[in-house]
Amino acid sequence: MKKPELGDELASAHSSDDTLALLRTRRSTPADLLGGPGPDQQTLSDMLEIAARVPDHRRVAPFRFMVFVGEACERFGATLARIFAEQTPDAEAAKIDYERQRFMRAPVVIAVISKIDPAHRTPEWEQILTSGAACQNLLIAASAHGFAAQWITEWYAYDKAVLKVLGLTEKERIAGYVYIGTAREEPKERGRPDMGSIVSMF
Numbered sequence: 001m002k003k004p005e006l007g008d009e010l011a012s013a014h015s016s017d018d019t020l021a022l023l024r025t026r027r028s029t030p031a032d033l034l035g036g037p038g039p040d041q042q043t044l045s046d047m048l049e050i051a052a053r054v055p056d057h058r059r060v061a062p063f064r065f066m067v068f069v070g071e072a073c074e075r076f077g078a079t080l081a082r083i084f085a086e087q088t089p090d091a092e093a094a095k096i097d098y099e100r101q102r103f104m105r106a107p108v109v110i111a112v113i114s115k116i117d118p119a120h121r122t123p124e125w126e127q128i129l130t131s132g133a134a135c136q137n138l139l140i141a142a143s144a145h146g147f148a149a150q151w152i153t154e155w156y157a158y159d160k161a162v163l164k165v166l167g168l169t170e171k172e173r174i175a176g177y178v179y180i181g182t183a184r185e186e187p188k189e190r191g192r193p194d195m196g197s198i199v200s201m202f
């Protein structure tokens with residue numbers, strides 16, 4: 001499908017039973033249960049375009065994506081193992097090895113980076129919400145392309161040494177790492193909020 005050009009007329013609604021079925025039954029697959037195959041380059045680009053197509057008050061684009069595939073996953077895993085070992089001197093070898101393999105759990109991992117502009121008229125809160133929407137769009141796009149995925153943070157979303165290796169600035173944070181691949185086991189339904197307790201009429 002052709003990417004819309006600026007000013008093109010677009011549909012205001014997309015009646016789709018498939019979309020409703022996906023949204024009603026979507027589930028994450030834990031990264032530990034992911035494997036190959038993953039999306040090819042073109043599919044991955046499409047997923048990222050969809051992820052970037054989110055509501056964004058005053059068009060700040062307060063996010064960016066960092067893609068890890070193949071050798072980059074190995075390289076980043078080695079970094080995680082090194083930092084983990086430095087910070088946990090008495091760590092068992094198996095735990096350090098788990099860190100080394102962490103990014104090998106899925107063929108593709110995308111770090112969604114929240115990129116706040118504090119001087120902008122759009123409140124920081126709204127800019128943060130937009131990066132969350134980008135993560136969710138990425139999950140939906142992965143699913144609609146036939147891939148399983150999980151949005152996680154884990155310790156390396158918050159660790160200063162890791163963020164330095166990734167080159168994040170002071171104003172940037174990891175909104176999430178979205179692992180994308182193929183499920184080795186189909187997920188089961190989990191508990192969902194009781195709608196009666198979260199919906200009210202004003």
Ligand SMILES: Cc1cc2nc3c(=O)[nH]c(=O)nc-3n(C[C@H](O)[C@H](O)[C@H](O)COP(=O)(O)O)c2cc1C
Nearest residue numbers: 026027028029030150151152153154155175176190
């Ligand atoms: C910001 C954010 C961070 C998360 N971090 C983790 C994590 O570190 N580890 C984890 O197991 N799940 C994490 N989750 C939860 C999973 O992404 C997922 O939502 C949950 O496991 C199952 O829900 P679902 O099947 O409805 O997607 C996180 C979710 C969000 C929104």
